[in-house]
Amino acid sequence: MTVIDASIISFLKQLKKNNNREWFADHKEKFQEEQKKLKSFYELLQLEMEKHDAIEKLKIFRIYRDVRFSKDKTPYKVHMSGHFVREGKERRGGYYLHIQPGESFLAGGFWAPEKEDLFRIRKEFEMDTVEIREIISEENFQKYFGKIEGDSLKTAPRGFDKTHPDLDLIRMKQFIVTRKFTDKQITSANFLAEVNNSFKAMRPFFNYMSDVLTTNLNGESILD
Numbered sequence: 001m002t003v004i005d006a007s008i009i010s011f012l013k014q015l016k017k018n019n020n021r022e023w024f025a026d027h028k029e030k031f032q033e034e035q036k037k038l039k040s041f042y043e044l045l046q047l048e049m050e051k052h053d054a055i056e057k058l059k060i061f062r063i064y065r066d067v068r069f070s071k072d073k074t075p076y077k078v079h080m081s082g083h084f085v086r087e088g089k090e091r092r093g094g095y096y097l098h099i100q101p102g103e104s105f106l107a108g109g110f111w112a113p114e115k116e117d118l119f120r121i122r123k124e125f126e127m128d129t130v131e132i133r134e135i136i137s138e139e140n141f142q143k144y145f146g147k148i149e150g151d152s153l154k155t156a157p158r159g160f161d162k163t164h165p166d167l168d169l170i171r172m173k174q175f176i177v178t179r180k181f182t183d184k185q186i187t188s189a190n191f192l193a194e195v196n197n198s199f200k201a202m203r204p205f206f207n208y209m210s211d212v213l214t215t216n217l218n219g220e221s222i223l224d
Helices: 004-015 023-027 029-047 114-125 132-138 139-144 191-201 203-213
Strands: 055-060 080-086 094-099 106-112 174-183
Touching: 004 029, 004 132, 023 029, 023 174, 029 055, 029 191, 055 203, 080 174, 106 191, 106 203, 132 139, 132 203, 139 174, 139 191, 174 191, 191 203
Parallel strands: none
Antiparallel strands: 055 080, 080 094, 094 106, 106 174
C-alpha cells in the first residue's frame, strides 16, 4: 500500500469514542484489516529508506495499552505506530512514525540516552559545537524539523560551566527531531515520499551523533 487509507483515520476516531473491550471485540476484524494495510505502508517505506540507510528491522507497536501504572485505564491506544531500527553498533538513532487523527508525526533521535552516552554528548558540545550547529542550520534540516527538541536541565549539569556559550545544547537531556502532519497530508499520494525524505534529512544529524557516541574524546573508536 503506497498511501495511507483514510479508513485508518476513521477507525482510530471511532476507537477513541469507544475505547472499551466490548466495542473492540466487535470490531477486531476491522482493526486487523486496517493494521495489515498500515503495515504494508511501513514495509514499502522501509524499502525506500534502505536506499539511503541500513535498516535492521521494523517494529509495529501493539494497540494494547499497559494500564498497570496509569490513571487512564482505557485499554487501547488511539494511534498506530512503528519504529525502524538502524543496523549495527556503529549506527545510532532510530526512526519513528506515529499515525493518529489530528496528531500524526514522525520523529527520530535519542529519547532517553544512557548516563554515559549523555555525558559523552555533553563533553563533545563543551569542546566544540561548530559541526552540530552547521547541521541543524542546514536548509533541509530547517525545512523539515527546525530544531533539536527535548527536555533540558534548568541550569548547567554538574561539572559544566554555567557561563558556557553553548549551554543551550549542553543542558539538553534528549535530542529529538520531529515533523507533524495533518490528516490530509498523511492520506495524500506523496506522503510516503515526504516521510522518506524527512528521514533522509535526519542522516547528517544521526551521522554526527553516531560518530560522537562510538568514539572517545580523542576521536578514537570505542567499538569492539
